[in-house]
Structures are given as C-alpha cells and as structure tokens.
Amino acid sequence: MSASLSRPPRTGVWLVGARGSVATTVVAGCAAVTAGLRPPTGLVTETPAFAGSGLPALPSLVFGGHDTTACPLPKRAEELAAGGVLPPGLPAAVAAELADAEGEIRPGGPLPGDTREADALIAAFAADIQDFVRRRGLDRAVVVNVASTEPAPDGPHLPPSSLYAAAALRAGCPYVNFTPSTGLHHPALAPLAASSAVPYAGRDGKTGQTLLRSVLGPMFAQRALDVRAWSGANLLGGGDGASLADPAAAAAKNAGKERVLTDTLGGTPEGEVHIDDVPALGDWKTAWDHIAFDGFLGTRMILQTIWQGCDSALAAPLVLDLARLTARAHERGLTGPLTELAFFFKDPVGDVPAAALAEQYAALVRFAKRLGETE
Numbered sequence: 001m002s003a004s005l006s007r008p009p010r011t012g013v014w015l016v017g018a019r020g021s022v023a024t025t026v027v028a029g030c031a032a033v034t035a036g037l038r039p040p041t042g043l044v045t046e047t048p049a050f051a052g053s054g055l056p057a058l059p060s061l062v063f064g065g066h067d068t069t070a071c072p073l074p075k076r077a078e079e080l081a082a083g084g085v086l087p088p089g090l091p092a093a094v095a096a097e098l099a100d101a102e103g104e105i106r107p108g109g110p111l112p113g114d115t116r117e118a119d120a121l122i123a124a125f126a127a128d129i130q131d132f133v134r135r136r137g138l139d140r141a142v143v144v145n146v147a148s149t150e151p152a153p154d155g156p157h158l159p160p161s162s163l164y165a166a167a168a169l170r171a172g173c174p175y176v177n178f179t180p181s182t183g184l185h186h187p188a189l190a191p192l193a194a195s196s197a198v199p200y201a202g203r204d205g206k207t208g209q210t211l212l213r214s215v216l217g218p219m220f221a222q223r224a225l226d227v228r229a230w231s232g233a234n235l236l237g238g239g240d241g242a243s244l245a246d247p248a249a250a251a252a253k254n255a256g257k258e259r260v261l262t263d264t265l266g267g268t269p270e271g272e273v274h275i276d277d278v279p280a281l282g283d284w285k286t287a288w289d290h291i292a293f294d295g296f297l298g299t300r301m302i303l304q305t306i307w308q309g310c311d312s313a314l315a316a317p318l319v320l321d322l323a324r325l326t327a328r329a330h331e332r333g334l335t336g337p338l339t340e341l342a343f344f345f346k347d348p349v350g351d352v353p354a355a356a357l358a359e360q361y362a363a364l365v366r367f368a369k370r371l372g373e374t375e
Helices: 023-036 073-082 095-102 120-134 160-170 187-195 211-222 238-244 247-265 311-331 339-344 358-374
Strands: 011-015 062-066 103-108 140-145 174-176 199-202 226-236 275-277 284-294 300-310
Touching: 011 023, 011 073, 011 120, 011 211, 011 311, 023 062, 023 073, 023 095, 023 160, 023 199, 062 095, 062 120, 062 311, 062 358, 120 140, 140 311, 160 174, 160 187, 160 199, 199 211, 199 311, 211 226, 211 247, 211 284, 211 358, 226 247, 238 284, 238 358, 247 358, 300 311, 311 339, 311 358
Parallel strands: 011 062, 011 140, 062 103, 140 174, 174 199, 226 275
Antiparallel strands: 226 284, 284 300
16 A cells, blocks of 8 residues: 655545435535635644644545445535534535545445455455555545444344444555444454454544543542432434434444443443434434432532534534544554554553543543654
C-alpha cells in the first residue's frame, strides 16, 4: 500500500452499511467540510489538540463499502435533506462526491438464499476491499462498521458483523466497530484478532445518552452522592429504530449503556433502559433519564435529563475521527486494540482503565501527541 511519489497519500474509508443514514452523512459531511461549505463542528480531530498528529487530511479520504440495500447514496442524501438531517441543497452541492462513493459500494451479505460458507463470504468481502485499495491507488483503508445493530449471535455461526470484521483483517486493514454488534468480539475470531498486524477499535459509538451518562456518573461518584436508581427511555425511528425493535438487538445495545454506569459508579443501580421504535421520528431520537439519588443526611433528590438529537449528525463526525486516528495508528505501525480510543465508545476493546469521559479524553489527547511524534 505504498504511496506514489507523484501524489499526496490517500486513505480509504470502507463503510459496512454504506448506504445507511450514518454512512451517507459521513460522505456528504466530509465533502461539505472539505469544500468549505460547512464548518467542522463535532469533529474532534479538527480541534487544536490534534493539529500535529499527522492525521490524513479530510480531502484525502476516499469512500466505498458494502451494503445489502439498493437505494443509491445520492437518493438517500436527498431523503435525509428532506428530513432535516442534511442541510437543504447539500446533496446537490456534493453530488459528485456522493456519486463517486456510490460507485465503490459492493453487495454485502449474506443475502437470503446465499449458500456460501463463512470462509467464502469472508474471502469475497476481503477481495472487494483489496480491489478498492488497488484500483484507487490508496496507501491504506480503514473498515468501519456503521450497519444496523444485529442481535447477539446464538450458536457458533459467525454473524454478518463478524464476517466483515474478519474480512477487514484478512485484507490487512484496520477495523472499527461503531455498532454494538459482535464484530471481532466473537470467540471464533480471537486467534485472528490476536495474530493480526493491524490496529482495531470499538465498539458501539458513544453519541447521546451514554455520552451524558459518562459525564454524570463520575460527577455523582466524585461528590459522594448515592445513586439509588437510574432509569431511561429511548424513542427513535429510522433504520436503527426498526432494528432495535428486536428485543435481542435492544439487549445488545443496552449492555453498553449499563456498563458505563457500573464502571463510573462502582456498582449497578436499580433501573432499566427501554427502547421504543417510533417510525415517525425518522433519524431523530429522544433519550430521557430519571436519576434518583441520596444527598447529605439521606435527603432524597431527583435529576432528570432529556437529550434530543439527530443520530446521524452525532455519529458521522466521530466516524471520520475514528477513521483518521486508526489510519494514522496503522501508518505508525501500531497493532491490536486501540484502548486510547475508548473516548468514542460505550464498550471499548482492550483493558480500558477508566469509563469517565474526562479521563478518556485526556488519554485520547496523549495518544494524539504520540501519533505526531517523530519516528
């Protein structure tokens, strides 16, 4: 994957779920920021702390991916603009970039009726990625899973997310799991992950309710306030809402939310998180938390929070951040789990010492400085 001396380096971003809302927002958003049509709001890697890290520039990113749906990216972008997710007129302004990415999307799987064994599917997916790198003259490509949440696997068979993860490693590409799906966490992939010569990160991007929990949990612990119960609810639509209507998929999603509380509070309070599919909300979501806690002399108090946001707009800049950081880590020869990227995830891989957002951010900034050091 060596760069040609006649051109600046280019980095591929291979999106699993490449025609979904998050992926479409990633491609359109990168093009808009690159062209100066929009500021880089929400992009952590565009802040001063990362200026000297040697990250691939946004204009150098080339997009492709796998998907099982047929709606082309330009059409999906128009739908997102109609729903208020993308600014009016943006799909037309970045039509060329959307069309270029659409031309690099390959059929995902396994589709109904596909009788190929897991190894054949992994080989096919890996070949797609390697072909993308070769044809586009890329120095490297990062594979990022932004597909809809799948239920936890039942039995030894590899779920789709694990097939794509294995394909990424087989293709020699860094891998990021932005979803709560199994990915590299499947026991059958442990030897492959352990022997791979690429960095990887995940899982489940921390974009809304859990982001807030990772700030509030440490606050209660540091102020010695006793949290008795922490209950929550999520209302969301779109593809994520439809997939999370499956109780098994919702359980996979909630596991990370609860883990943050357990890690930051030192124990698990009473209460659950409920997820409701409300199709009318489209790509927008509302998250509500009800926190019952005791103060001095046992005085009982309540804190309630409401988070209303657009899932794709929250997730897309983080996907770009992760692709750039992971690509740079690969360039520097780092391998294995990137624990320093825990700042971005509900359930980060590796031995992560802290779940508090402030501590994770400090670790991320130290990592950024390390990436920029002279080799």
